Amino acid sequence: MNLRRLVVREILHRKLNFALSVLGVFLAVLCVIATLGILRAHDAQTDRIIGEMEVQTRDEMAKLEDEIRKSMKGLGFNIYIFPEDQEMSEVYAQGYASKSMPEEYVNKLASSDIVTVNHLLPSLTRKIKWPEKARTVILIGVRGEVPLAHRDPKAPLIDPVEEDKLVLGYELHRSLDLAPGDTVEFMGESFTVEKCHDERGSKDDITIWMNLGQCQELLQMEGRINAIQALECNCATVDRLGEIRKELLQILPDTRIIETGSTALARAEARNTAQATAERQIAGKKQERARLRRERERFAGLLLPIVSVFSMAWIGMLTLTNVRERIPEIGILRAIGVKSRTVLTAFLGRAFVAGLTGAALGLALAFFAGPLFEENFFQGHSISSLLDARDWWLPLLLAPLFACLAAWLPSFHAAQQDPAVVLRHD
Amino acid sequence: MTDPSPVFTADNLRKSFSTPRGPVKAVDGISLELAPSDFVALHGPSGCGKSTLLLIAGALLSPDEGTIRIDDADPYALDANGRAAFRAANVGFVFQQFHLIPFLDVLDNVLAPQLSGREDRGALRTRALELLEKFNLSHRLNHVPSALSVGEQQRVALARALLKSPRLLLADEPTGNLDEENARVIMDHLSEFAKNRGAVLMVTHDPAARASAKRSLHLEAGRITA
Ligand SMILES: Nc1ncnc2c1ncn2[C@@H]1O[C@H](COP(=O)(O)OP(=O)(O)OP(=O)(O)O)[C@@H](O)[C@H]1O
Numbered sequence: 001m002n003l004r005r006l007v008v009r010e011i012l013h014r015k016l017n018f019a020l021s022v023l024g025v026f027l028a029v030l031c032v033i034a035t036l037g038i039l040r041a042h043d044a045q046t047d048r049i050i051g052e053m054e055v056q057t058r059d060e061m062a063k064l065e066d067e068i069r070k071s072m073k074g075l076g077f078n079i080y081i082f083p084e085d086q087e088m089s090e091v092y093a094q095g096y097a098s099k100s101m102p103e104e105y106v107n108k109l110a111s112s113d114i115v116t117v118n119h120l121l122p123s124l125t126r127k128i129k130w131p132e133k134a135r136t137v138i139l140i141g142v143r144g145e146v147p148l149a150h151r152d153p154k155a156p157l158i159d160p161v162e163e164d165k166l167v168l169g170y171e172l173h174r175s176l177d178l179a180p181g182d183t184v185e186f187m188g189e190s191f192t193v194e195k196c197h198d199e200r201g202s203k204d205d206i207t208i209w210m211n212l213g214q215c216q217e218l219l220q221m222e223g224r225i226n227a228i229q230a231l232e233c234n235c236a237t238v239d240r241l242g243e244i245r246k247e248l249l250q251i252l253p254d255t256r257i258i259e260t261g262s263t264a265l266a267r268a269e270a271r272n273t274a275q276a277t278a279e280r281q282i283a284g285k286k287q288e289r290a291r292l293r294r295e296r297e298r299f300a301g302l303l304l305p306i307v308s309v310f311s312m313a314w315i316g317m318l319t320l321t322n323v324r325e326r327i328p329e330i331g332i333l334r335a336i337g338v339k340s341r342t343v344l345t346a347f348l349g350r351a352f353v354a355g356l357t358g359a360a361l362g363l364a365l366a367f368f369a370g371p372l373f374e375e376n377f378f379q380g381h382s383i384s385s386l387l388d389a390r391d392w393w394l395p396l397l398l399a400p401l402f403a404c405l406a407a408w409l410p411s412f413h414a415a416q417q418d419p420a421v422v423l424r425h426d
Numbered sequence: 427m428t429d430p431s432p433v434f435t436a437d438n439l440r441k442s443f444s445t446p447r448g449p450v451k452a453v454d455g456i457s458l459e460l461a462p463s464d465f466v467a468l469h470g471p472s473g474c475g476k477s478t479l480l481l482i483a484g485a486l487l488s489p490d491e492g493t494i495r496i497d498d499a500d501p502y503a504l505d506a507n508g509r510a511a512f513r514a515a516n517v518g519f520v521f522q523q524f525h526l527i528p529f530l531d532v533l534d535n536v537l538a539p540q541l542s543g544r545e546d547r548g549a550l551r552t553r554a555l556e557l558l559e560k561f562n563l564s565h566r567l568n569h570v571p572s573a574l575s576v577g578e579q580q581r582v583a584l585a586r587a588l589l590k591s592p593r594l595l596l597a598d599e600p601t602g603n604l605d606e607e608n609a610r611v612i613m614d615h616l617s618e619f620a621k622n623r624g625a626v627l628m629v630t631h632d633p634a635a636r637a638s639a640k641r642s643l644h645l646e647a648g649r650i651t652a
């Protein structure tokens with residue numbers, strides 16, 4: 001005779017009470033496993049959806065990029081050539097280069113046999129005070145196109161400004177009330193207004209264009225320019241900037257080459273926009289999935305405590321019933337010298353076995369019947385793929401502990417029974 | 427009484443219970459001594475304190491006043507666990523209601539005192555089988571109590587009480603539920619236990635049972651009057 005035998009015999013004797021305790025644990029464990037499975041299925045489904053979207057985006061982007069690269073090969077594009085020591089940040093900040101290089105460079109380029117460049121436009125730009133009018137203007141000296149020696153001279157792309165003529169930006173001619181044909185003083189020289197530009201909404205509106213040579217003279221920068229614009233460049237390869245740099249830097253080693261806006265760039269931008277849109281869509285989907293997950297979690301967060309509490313209360317009540325039924329037995333056991341701790345252990349042991357049995361049955365059912373619910377509850381995922389080893393053995397460990405916890409008070413009550421009181425009613 | 431050291435002594439025991447109608451003096455100054463082989467029958471009207479005295483003697487209910495000694499030791503000087511161990515080793519109980527454990531078979535019921543602690547399991551099992559043989563229950567070893575006659579049930583209870591060979595056997599109306607024949611068998615076994623240097627303190631209303639005892643004490647309102 002030992003305690004284990006006492007527990008087992010009693011369980012076999014009062015099967016109904018035990019079976020009801022097992023049922024309580026069984027349902028609770030089933031609930032936990034189902035909830036866990038549903039949450040895991042959600043996560044797996046999210047991964048699947050997002051993964052598919054990402055693969056699709058990647059494929060589409062690759063295709064788009066490929067198309068753009070192919071189409072860019074044939075497209076003309078524009079570059080700027082600056083002095084090598086020019087800080088680009090400065091160019092971006094003030095709109096022109098402050099460093100200068102010899103005007104000779106443009107001739108050197110023009111007389112080379114460079115094939116990638118079509119039009120060359122040297123310029124000298126400075127922000128200065130218009131002394132006579134006391135206002136800040138951007139002065140650009142332009143020379144028009146420098147024809148490439150190895151080809152037929154082309155028609156100039158930009159009108160060269162003749163000597164003693166000025167072209168004025170909108171803000172300047174509007175505020176100074178100037179019109180083509182008017183004469184105006186600029187840095188002590190007299191100029192005729194050749195042309196007045198319409199409003200462009202950029203710094204062009206405060207710009208004065210003049211003949212390059214005259215501009216150099218006025219600024220005392222004879223023979224200097226600070227940028228060469230090369231228009232409609234053409235390259236044979238996809239890496240056009242690399243190709244053009246290689247060619248140009250052989251001729252003008254102390255310069256730097258920057259690409260500016262072009263159709264090709266616009267396409268690349270379109271591609272970036274497409275990518276950004278796709279990423280936004282993915283982010284949106286993720287957010288939506290996360291919201292759904294939070295909802296499910298909230299539901300689980302409500303359901304699981306309720307199920308646990310009910311199941312524990314259920315076991316506590318059944319244990320109390322069991323204790324009540326066994327008062328005479330407890331009395332006699334205590335009378336013949338069984339310690340109260342042993343009585344406590346007997347009742348807790350019973351709860352432990354109920355917890356273990358209920359958990360084992362619940363897990364077994366989840367394992368074997370799970371496949372029947374995959375479609376409806378687990379979004380097509382198999383329960384065994386959703387739950388890892390820990391998800392299986394943890395309930396097996398925790399259910400008996402929770403059952404013991406639930407049975408604790410009634411078991412303690414049993415252990416505290418005074419045999420004298422129990423046996424007096426004989 | 428050849429043995430000078432008694433199995434059980436009670437010295438001026440008092441026990442009262444508080445009830446809604448004031449305190450009830452259940453035991454009111456009882457002194458008693460049981461030598462080895464002594465067999466005492468207690469009788470008296472209902473409520474005179476017989477069961478209370480038995481519980482005090484069995485180390486189950488501490489008296490308000492007075493002391494008891496079993497084999498020269500005071501169980502009430504021990505803590506609860508010590509007293510439980512003391513009961514297991516020194517005292518056997520038999521009740522009118524038998525108090526067998528319903529889901530254990532006869533052998534397990536007799537071996538139930540094993541739950542009180544580690545002992546030589548083999549020896550106790552042998553002893554249990556001997557007792558059951560002696561009580562003519564060998565053919566019932568694997569039956570549960572509900573399958574037994576009342577006489578058989580009381581014999582199982584007696585075997586359980588005697589398993590650890592206690593010095594003191596306390597019996598509260600052990601024949602109260604039995605017919606004449608079964609009552610006689612139980613009384614014979616109690617007498618035999620007493621003969622083997624045990625001491626028996628038995629509450630009984632049954633004149634035949636009283637006749638089996640060596641001496642008989644009459645209780646009245648918590649006192650021994652004869
Ligand atoms: N735990 C208790 N609380 C209150 N009163 C008690 C308690 N135990 C016993 N009594 C009272 O003490 C008195 C003696 O009770 P006891 O059970 O010892 O009587 P008894 O002689 O065994 O009676 P019976 O022959 O009916 O079994 C009774 O009046 C009883 O009501």
Ligand SMILES: [Mg+2]
Nearest residue numbers: 426476477478
């Ligand atoms: Mg009584």
